[in-house]
Amino acid sequence: MELNVITGRAGTGKTYGILRELAEKSAAEPLGFPLLLLVPEQATFNAEWSLLNDFNIQGSLRVQICGFKKLFEILAKEQRITLKPWLDNLGKSMILRKIVNNHRSDFTVFGKSAKHSGFVDNLMLMMDELTTFQISKEQLEQAEKQIFAIGENPMVGEKLADISLIYGEYADKLQQDYCDETRLLEILAEAVTKSEILQKAEIYLDGFTDFDPAQAEVVKALIKKCVKVTVSLVMDSKEFYEEDDVFAFSEKTYNQLKSFAEAENIPFYRRHLAENKRFAGKEDLLALESAFAVKSSLPQENLVPENVQIVRAAKNSDELNFVALEILNLVKKQGCRMSDFAVISRSLADCRRLI
Numbered sequence: 001m002e003l004n005v006i007t008g009r010a011g012t013g014k015t016y017g018i019l020r021e022l023a024e025k026s027a028a029e030p031l032g033f034p035l036l037l038l039v040p041e042q043a044t045f046n047a048e049w050s051l052l053n054d055f056n057i058q059g060s061l062r063v064q065i066c067g068f069k070k071l072f073e074i075l076a077k078e079q080r081i082t083l084k085p086w087l088d089n090l091g092k093s094m095i096l097r098k099i100v101n102n103h104r105s106d107f108t109v110f111g112k113s114a115k116h117s118g119f120v121d122n123l124m125l126m127m128d129e130l131t132t133f134q135i136s137k138e139q140l141e142q143a144e145k146q147i148f149a150i151g152e153n154p155m156v157g158e159k160l161a162d163i164s165l166i167y168g169e170y171a172d173k174l175q176q177d178y179c180d181e182t183r184l185l186e187i188l189a190e191a192v193t194k195s196e197i198l199q200k201a202e203i204y205l206d207g208f209t210d211f212d213p214a215q216a217e218v219v220k221a222l223i224k225k226c227v228k229v230t231v232s233l234v235m236d237s238k239e240f241y242e243e244d245d246v247f248a249f250s251e252k253t254y255n256q257l258k259s260f261a262e263a264e265n266i267p268f269y270r271r272h273l274a275e276n277k278r279f280a281g282k283e284d285l286l287a288l289e290s291a292f293a294v295k296s297s298l299p300q301e302n303l304v305p306e307n308v309q310i311v312r313a314a315k316n317s318d319e320l321n322f323v324a325l326e327i328l329n330l331v332k333k334q335g336c337r338m339s340d341f342a343v344i345s346r347s348l349a350d351c352r353r354l355i
Contacts (some may be wrong), residue, residue, distance in 0.1 A: 004234075010278070022063050037206060068188060076191070109155065117258040134182070134213045205219065210253045237274065254270075284307045320354050
């Protein structure tokens with residue numbers, strides 16, 4: 001067992017280094033033990049494409065690139081695991097609607113709002129968040145009692161009572177009859193501990209900033225089971241960040257991994273990549289990347305006007321209109337394609353309605 005963490009800012013070669021290592025190990029021992037690259041579900045195709053094209057690999061029997069769901073499928077075949085019926089959003093909505101209708105007269109706060117359009121959809125998002133972070137009905141009831149004991153805002157306590165009533169019945173229904181993503185991760189964490197495939201495997205995790213509690217249990221099980229686990233995190237060389245810092249989540253994940261390794265007496269190694277290779281020779285983009293994550297002004301002397309423009313707008317709508325018109329102009333007059341553009345915002349919550 002061994003845990004390696006690779007840190008570095010964007011463009012320092014963390015992903016490239018992992019893919020190169022996978023390619024080299026696969027070429028050196030084509031029939032060796034499994035090499036698994038675990039990435040977010042939406043990043044699997046891009047990782048496979050990069051591995052095949054950037055390193056001239058025609059195929060590999062050792063390397064598998066997967067998300068948590070695909071990893072479960074691999075272990076389910078090995079251990080012949082069968083799941084209860086999968087519950088999608090429509091199924092969740094139907095169950096919640098039935099629970100709400102059955103308990104409408106029991107609600108203290110939700111009695112009237114339960115009739116409104118969109119109530120069940122918002123409730124489903126809340127239920128998903130509670131199950132993802134493994135909050136129990138007992139914890140909600142305890143929080144409710146504490147709020148009533150303080151006596152400052154009884155309305156919050158009454159809302160918690162209604163939520164607890166719905167969540168208790170909803171969680172029991174899921175546990176007994178169905179499977180969702182959180183339950184799948186719980187089964188996966190248990191399957192990892194029993195797997196023979198993973199016993200001599202090397203696992204790489206790339207593209208994650210943090211893990212929810214269910215994912216974290218899977219990662220811990222992998223660290224304890226596999227020969228070597230390597231995790232890449234986007235963060236600077238600093239050890240401490242403020243809560244609102246762009247690297248704060250990565251630092252939290254790094255500290256959790258380090259603490260777990262120390263508690264389990266697992267060798268822990270950190271390798272930090274400082275040199276930015278992606279923007280080498282592009283001083284304006286390098287300056288932009290360096291300043292984007294910190295509370296400081298952008299160094300004007302490094303900027304090339306043709307590459308980087310700074311536009312100040314009076315309000316969000318003006319800013320969005322400028323960006324939209326600029327994109328349309330480039331598409332119509334310079335032959336660009338919509339897929340050539342990326343629009344990045346620090347907070348989508350501030351402009352989601354306008355978009």
